[in-house]
Amino acid sequence: MALKVQKYGGASLATPEKILYVADRIIKEKKKGNKMVVVVSAPGDTTDILIDMAHKIAKNPVERELDMLMATGEQQSIALMSMALINKGHKAKSFTGAQVGIVTDKSHTKARIIKIKGVEKIKKALDEGYIAVVAGFQGITEEEDITTLGRGGSDLTAVALAHALKADTCEFLKDVEGVFTANPHIVKDARKIDYLSYDEMMELASDGAEVLQNRSVEYAKNYGVKLHVRGTFTDKPGTIITKEDKNMEKVVVSGITYNKKEAKISLLDVPDRPGVAAFIFTKIADAGINVDMIIQNISQKGTTDLSFTILRKDVPKIKKVMDEIMKKLKFKKYLIDEKIGKVSIVGVGMKTHIGIASKMFKALADKKINIEMISTSEIKISVVVREEYVEKAVQEIHKAFNLGKSAIKQEK
Amino acid sequence: MALKVQKYGGASLATPEKILYVADRIIKEKKKGNKMVVVVSAPGDTTDILIDMAHKIAKNPVERELDMLMATGEQQSIALMSMALINKGHKAKSFTGAQVGIVTDKSHTKARIIKIKGVEKIKKALDEGYIAVVAGFQGITEEEDITTLGRGGSDLTAVALAHALKADTCEFLKDVEGVFTANPHIVKDARKIDYLSYDEMMELASDGAEVLQNRSVEYAKNYGVKLHVRGTFTDKPGTIITKEDKNMEKVVVSGITYNKKEAKISLLDVPDRPGVAAFIFTKIADAGINVDMIIQNISQKGTTDLSFTILRKDVPKIKKVMDEIMKKLKFKKYLIDEKIGKVSIVGVGMKTHIGIASKMFKALADKKINIEMISTSEIKISVVVREEYVEKAVQEIHKAFNLGKSAIKQEK
Numbered sequence: 087m088a089l090k091v092q093k094y095g096g097a098s099l100a101t102p103e104k105i106l107y108v109a110d111r112i113i114k115e116k117k118k119g120n121k122m123v124v125v126v127s128a129p130g131d132t133t134d135i136l137i138d139m140a141h142k143i144a145k146n147p148v149e150r151e152l153d154m155l156m157a158t159g160e161q162q163s164i165a166l167m168s169m170a171l172i173n174k175g176h177k178a179k180s181f182t183g184a185q186v187g188i189v190t191d192k193s194h195t196k197a198r199i200i201k202i203k204g205v206e207k208i209k210k211a212l213d214e215g216y217i218a219v220v221a222g223f224q225g226i227t228e229e230e231d232i233t234t235l236g237r238g239g240s241d242l243t244a245v246a247l248a249h250a251l252k253a254d255t256c257e258f259l260k261d262v263e264g265v266f267t268a269n270p271h272i273v274k275d276a277r278k279i280d281y282l283s284y285d286e287m288m289e290l291a292s293d294g295a296e297v298l299q300n301r302s303v304e305y306a307k308n309y310g311v312k313l314h315v316r317g318t319f320t321d322k323p324g325t326i327i328t329k330e331d332k333n334m335e336k337v338v339v340s341g342i343t344y345n346k347k348e349a350k351i352s353l354l355d356v357p358d359r360p361g362v363a364a365f366i367f368t369k370i371a372d373a374g375i376n377v378d379m380i381i382q383n384i385s386q387k388g389t390t391d392l393s394f395t396i397l398r399k400d401v402p403k404i405k406k407v408m409d410e411i412m413k414k415l416k417f418k419k420y421l422i423d424e425k426i427g428k429v430s431i432v433g434v435g436m437k438t439h440i441g442i443a444s445k446m447f448k449a450l451a452d453k454k455i456n457i458e459m460i461s462t463s464e465i466k467i468s469v470v471v472r473e474e475y476v477e478k479a480v481q482e483i484h485k486a487f488n489l490g491k492s493a494i495k496q497e498k
Numbered sequence: 499m500a501l502k503v504q505k506y507g508g509a510s511l512a513t514p515e516k517i518l519y520v521a522d523r524i525i526k527e528k529k530k531g532n533k534m535v536v537v538v539s540a541p542g543d544t545t546d547i548l549i550d551m552a553h554k555i556a557k558n559p560v561e562r563e564l565d566m567l568m569a570t571g572e573q574q575s576i577a578l579m580s581m582a583l584i585n586k587g588h589k590a591k592s593f594t595g596a597q598v599g600i601v602t603d604k605s606h607t608k609a610r611i612i613k614i615k616g617v618e619k620i621k622k623a624l625d626e627g628y629i630a631v632v633a634g635f636q637g638i639t640e641e642e643d644i645t646t647l648g649r650g651g652s653d654l655t656a657v658a659l660a661h662a663l664k665a666d667t668c669e670f671l672k673d674v675e676g677v678f679t680a681n682p683h684i685v686k687d688a689r690k691i692d693y694l695s696y697d698e699m700m701e702l703a704s705d706g707a708e709v710l711q712n713r714s715v716e717y718a719k720n721y722g723v724k725l726h727v728r729g730t731f732t733d734k735p736g737t738i739i740t741k742e743d744k745n746m747e748k749v750v751v752s753g754i755t756y757n758k759k760e761a762k763i764s765l766l767d768v769p770d771r772p773g774v775a776a777f778i779f780t781k782i783a784d785a786g787i788n789v790d791m792i793i794q795n796i797s798q799k800g801t802t803d804l805s806f807t808i809l810r811k812d813v814p815k816i817k818k819v820m821d822e823i824m825k826k827l828k829f830k831k832y833l834i835d836e837k838i839g840k841v842s843i844v845g846v847g848m849k850t851h852i853g854i855a856s857k858m859f860k861a862l863a864d865k866k867i868n869i870e871m872i873s874t875s876e877i878k879i880s881v882v883v884r885e886e887y888v889e890k891a892v893q894e895i896h897k898a899f900n901l902g903k904s905a906i907k908q909e910k
Contacts, residue, residue: 142514144582145585148584151580152577180563184596232594
């Protein structure tokens, strides 16, 4: 008999029919003899609707009250899911974040979990044969103020509960069957990945593939909680996310990810002296703009070119900031390019293998796709290309590294 | 500086505009130097929408989870109202029933308040200059399960808080300006009542005029909490509900109320022997049917006629019960009449005045309105008439007892 934490997202709970379907899915696991803890998000787009309501009342709704408001979404889910389970003849009990004692710090709308006080309460319910249905996304401060954990926070709730309960498995039920080597809409041959390390998952998720909230993966890594991303509509195993082992390192590249949400900002002939980069990026951070890639090339004649990428939605904001910086630093010109795309390969095996980058670059060169920026980390290589070439780039790289189903079959 | 509890119903909170209006209303009181505790219901028809959702999931949703679900409505209200107040530049803080420690028994969907643990928390917030915005309708058991207090339960929350906080006044803000001598839609001359006793309020409310939840009035009576029913859209005083005093008793009839929601059931030639009435009404109660008036006349030849009224919606249910009772008791016949109306006069002065009933009956007789049933209590006289004569009956009785504005002016 295993103790299983399962997390279902809002899309799986958007209608009564879907809630009833998920209830059956949970019951199937329960009938296998598992003790079940189910973490649910708010149904459908409830959270967005609530935020809209708040903005009709106040331009900048105070965050304590926004949390109070948003937390009702998950509370509705746990009540409805428990009703569904009970109506189907099973014992079930709902728990809010407060009732489970998910204690967080006071950072409303993005709180961090400090501890879970109510573990015994859940264990008791499980021992009495209940399915415990826990509200994701929400917690409570020591002063009993309701908090929320930020976008995707239900994932974190699931991981933290799995850790606190010493659960045997922590599953994330999705409308996809797991994490894929590339987006199957773009690469027909894309293959489900069986195993990923925490770091790989984080690198893959930080771009387009929003499979799991990164903070929850980090939490899982810190506490060694094994995660399982799998399909709601299938019994087949999905992708296991766990700590690296030697087998994993044999796989050089695990997956390819991309996004078309960024814009490239290039500063030309910026004075090359200590403190300039710090000055620029402090100004940008102060404006609340998140920077992704940063590239600075070697200096010539005392000036250098500097490029970075930001989310396109921040372009209007960056213009104001750049004008201010340009005036201060007295450089000539900056360029904004919104027609870029970013393509990355991720894999722990990269650390110990050579020639990965060159293989990636060659795959692009062979198809005459020009690389505009390059950025690398230990387990990730990212390039910026023209937006229109992103799909092609993903397909070619996927082929070059033999990531597809067909490649696996050939090897066997 | 007074401590004021104000309660706003769901209709006053149905749209962002209304919430912002009510916020201004609260701020006006705060600016007078009052410490403000505001109790709010769920916005608009949120509670009904939530119940609908539940019924799409489960035919008979389990009550613990129904409470969990319904409680989200008021939680949304407190968050939105607090945002509105803060956005208008005032300190405000929301509190759920759990956060205020409104401890109830375990009777989900109709829980009774046992105590309020969090009084100090509210006092602290008030002392720090906050407007405390408290969720009505909801509480929490000793085991921290969320409960609700039944229809109109927010009224009870307000009264219980006013008592626990020793508030100077407990106000109920309505879209009417107070309690009237009769429904102003029927009686043009109807007059706002300045003072009512708790008992009068309860008798008036038990029929059509759903001004305050009766349990909350009973609670106020038990603890001597003075209530004030007044208009949201006016500053004028409304109706004060307090314990009887001698002045009150001078007013013989305080108000007239009516309903057209009942049906009359008549049992003809029922055996007149001990235990028969007990048998009949136990059967009816077992079927979950609420009986209002009961009339039994004197016995002739060992049998008697028995009549009672129930809500019309229970007519399909009563037929089954009656057929069973008829078979058992072997009486001949029963009649169901759904075309009746009930008209009542209420007033503490009745106790000490004679001739009230006859005056009422004469007012009806003069207009040839036939009385089909009569029932009296210490402070209420009710008659059943044909449904079509109800408005006329109310108007005539109102005139007979000089309850109108014009009558008051004449006396002056």
